[in-house]
Amino acid sequence: xxxxxxxxxxxxxxxxxxxxxxxxxxxxxxxxxxxxxxxxxxxxxxxxxxxxxxxxxxxxxxxxxxxxxxxxxxxxxxxxxxxxxxxxxxxxxxxxxxxxxxxxxxxxxxxxxxxxxxxxxxxxxxxxxxxxxxxxxxxxxxxxxxxxxxxxxxxxxxxxxxxxxxxxxxxxxxxxxxxxxxxxxxxxxxxxxxxxxxxxxxxxxxxxxxxxxxxxxxxxxxxxxxxxxxxxxxxxxxxxxxxxxxxxxxxxxxxxxxxxxxxxxxxxxxxxxxxx
Amino acid sequence: xxxxxxxxxxxxxxxxxxxxxxxxxxxxxxxxxxxxxxxxxxxxxxxxxxxxxxxxxxxxxxxxxxxxxxxxxxxxxxxxxxxxxxxxxxxxxxxxxxxxxxxx
Numbered sequence: 001x002x003x004x005x006x007x008x009x010x011x012x013x014x015x016x017x018x019x020x021x022x023x024x025x026x027x028x029x030x031x032x033x034x035x036x037x038x039x040x041x042x043x044x045x046x047x048x049x050x051x052x053x054x055x056x057x058x059x060x061x062x063x064x065x066x067x068x069x070x071x072x073x074x075x076x077x078x079x080x081x082x083x084x085x086x087x088x089x090x091x092x093x094x095x096x097x098x099x100x101x102x103x104x105x106x107x108x109x110x111x112x113x114x115x116x117x118x119x120x121x122x123x124x125x126x127x128x129x130x131x132x133x134x135x136x137x138x139x140x141x142x143x144x145x146x147x148x149x150x151x152x153x154x155x156x157x158x159x160x161x162x163x164x165x166x167x168x169x170x171x172x173x174x175x176x177x178x179x180x181x182x183x184x185x186x187x188x189x190x191x192x193x194x195x196x197x198x199x200x201x202x203x204x205x206x207x208x209x210x211x212x213x214x215x216x217x218x219x220x221x222x223x224x225x226x227x228x229x230x231x232x233x234x235x236x237x238x239x240x241x242x243x244x245x246x247x248x249x250x251x252x253x254x255x256x257x258x259x260x261x262x263x264x265x266x267x268x269x270x271x272x273x274x275x276x
Numbered sequence: 277x278x279x280x281x282x283x284x285x286x287x288x289x290x291x292x293x294x295x296x297x298x299x300x301x302x303x304x305x306x307x308x309x310x311x312x313x314x315x316x317x318x319x320x321x322x323x324x325x326x327x328x329x330x331x332x333x334x335x336x337x338x339x340x341x342x343x344x345x346x347x348x349x350x351x352x353x354x355x356x357x358x359x360x361x362x363x364x365x366x367x368x369x370x371x372x373x374x375x376x377x378x379x380x
Binding site: 244248 | 287289291293294296298300302305307309
């Protein structure tokens with residue numbers, strides 16, 4: 001689904017992650033600048049977009065953002081044929097047929113950041129890709145992912161990256177299916193490094209599951225453990241049975257095409273000597 | 277003892293990999309890796325074949341194992357997976373309409 005932006009292009013910012021432009025339109029100039037700064041490097045000039053969101057800013061305390069129970073937990077579901085995304089600081093609707101949606105949110109970058117992550121994860125799920133808790137980098141034209149839960153070492157390995165490595169993200173990696181291979185793309189979704197990744201992509205060469213240890217070594221994993229570990233780290237927000245099945249099949253396909261290894265590492269630069 | 281009939285739930289995702297069946301519950305993401313014997317029971321769980329027949333016709337036949345021992349193992353396996361809602365168990369054959377489409 002591709003839509004053409006309406007005429008007031010100066011109100012619109014096209015955020016292009018993984019080669020997928022998503023247009024967001026706001027009439028608030030300061031919020032527009034905030035978005036442009038936050039997603040610097042990922043703001044495109046494309047006049048066509050995969051999705052088109054109108055942003056309606058409101059006060060954080062406004063009742064429209066809080067449900068009857070005062071619940072601010074993230075909820076993602078299909079309601080009346082549209083995706084409904086809501087949390088304490090935003091409420092968004094998105095029609096996947098028309099490619100249009102609305103976001104009602106406070107003037108916070110975290111709300112739109114969360115909406116973008118969810119939307120990309122839902123779109124990618126149908127295309128055989130996914131977002132995953134992983135740092136990623138390109139070296140010699142090949143992309144490597146370093147996956148793990150919080151504290152596993154994603155930021156550490158990113159910080160230790162040598163000058164010839166291009167950092168795609170230190171927190172959330174973007175993995176797209178491309179025929180019989182997978183491609184890793186840069187994302188603006190930063191972790192502790194608080195640094196937006198480079199907007200570049202490269203064929204994925206391997207994924208390493210991080211584990212801190214006393215020496216640097218790469219260990220094989222059996223296929224079922226590899227799939228389980230990857231599944232555990234894939235970002236998935238909707239408990240839609242059909243999508244869960246898709247993600248499961250995607251993880252199996254991924255494991256059949258991309259080497260998945262355990263990387264035990266000491267937190268110093270020498271770990272990158274074995275990444276190639 | 278009453279006969280058992282087993283069928284695969286539709287609320288799962290599964291994939292055969294190197295002779296082992298991986299099964300994930302959609303409800304709670306519980307993950308199971310079934311060994312070769314369990315995978316044979318899983319694949320035979322059509323809701324219409326009695327478990328005892330699966331044991332004799334598939335397990336004892338293909339794995340050269342004692343019937344009593346095979347039945348005990350099959351019962352344990354069925355109990356565990358049914359507790360997670362991954363296998364449906366009944367004391368009578370499940371009709372086509374009672375078996376989820378995906379399990380047929």
